Amino acid sequence: MEAPWSREEFVDRLRAVGEAKYHDKHPFHVRMHRGELSPPEVRGWIANRFYYQKMIPVKDALILSKLPNREDRRRWIQRILDHDGRGDDEGGIEAWLRLGEAAGIPRAALLDERHVVPGVRFAVDAYVHFCRLEPWWVAVASSLTELFAPDLVARRIRVFEEHYPWVRPEGLAYFRQRLHQAPRDAEHGLELVVRAAPTRADQERTVAALSFKCDVLWALLDAVERAGPA
Numbered sequence: 001m002e003a004p005w006s007r008e009e010f011v012d013r014l015r016a017v018g019e020a021k022y023h024d025k026h027p028f029h030v031r032m033h034r035g036e037l038s039p040p041e042v043r044g045w046i047a048n049r050f051y052y053q054k055m056i057p058v059k060d061a062l063i064l065s066k067l068p069n070r071e072d073r074r075r076w077i078q079r080i081l082d083h084d085g086r087g088d089d090e091g092g093i094e095a096w097l098r099l100g101e102a103a104g105i106p107r108a109a110l111l112d113e114r115h116v117v118p119g120v121r122f123a124v125d126a127y128v129h130f131c132r133l134e135p136w137w138v139a140v141a142s143s144l145t146e147l148f149a150p151d152l153v154a155r156r157i158r159v160f161e162e163h164y165p166w167v168r169p170e171g172l173a174y175f176r177q178r179l180h181q182a183p184r185d186a187e188h189g190l191e192l193v194v195r196a197a198p199t200r201a202d203q204e205r206t207v208a209a210l211s212f213k214c215d216v217l218w219a220l221l222d223a224v225e226r227a228g229p230a
């Protein structure tokens with residue numbers, strides 16, 4: 001049996017997956033970042049991504065149900081609250097609906113999923129099923145794309161302000177929230193995976209889970225790109 005990687009090497013291996021295949025490099029994002037998307041294409045992306053947003057707390061509830069440790073459940077549950085909201089906090093799903101409205105999409109058109117194309121549904125459902133079926137620490141590893149999300153989201157805020165000013169600025173609140181939520185989530189996720197994956201075989205399985213998740217995000221954008229304007 002091969003020796004486990006040190007924590008540092010393990011984290012390097014995880015980061016290398018992001019460098020190779022995180023969706024910031026997808027041609028659709030490249031065009032978005034250059035300011036080349038038409039308003040209907042931006043709307044198509046927002047309307048399809050809503051399905052991802054909507055399913056995130058569902059997959060986090062599946063993981064929550066499997067976490068063996070109370071302290072970890074107390075931290076993990078925050079992810080569900082971040083998206084679904086609680087009390088006065090409207091939550092991320094509501095913020096995404098407002099992003100849609102700021103871009104000219106009626107909330108009813110997001111809620112009834114009329115613009116969601118089959119490939120997006122398949123990709124997102126594959127992620128949810130993966131988290132339902134895999135051991136909790138493998139499912140947690142698949143969430144570690146959040147290690148890479150903050151740079152992309154920070155860039156997206158600048159890109160929208162510069163190239164897509166027709167999207168009303170209050171719509172960007174969702175992305176601003178993610179700038180502090182994602183690093184906190186990634187830190188906890190990494191801590192869980194490092195603790196639960198002590199052998200080289202375990203570590204390799206977590207790297208494969210992260211690679212799978214990059215495929216989910218990539219396939220989602222392939223489908224959005226192919227669908228075109230909404």
Ligand SMILES: O=C(O)c1cc(C(=O)O)c2c(n1)C(=O)C(=O)c1cc(C(=O)O)[nH]c1-2
Pocket residue numbers: 056142143144145146148149152153178217
């Ligand atoms: O806009 C993005 O590029 C992006 C990427 C990701 C990601 O890397 O999975 C997430 C999000 N956004 C996001 O908003 C979010 O709530 C989220 C949760 C998760 C997850 O896997 O648990 N990823 C992401």
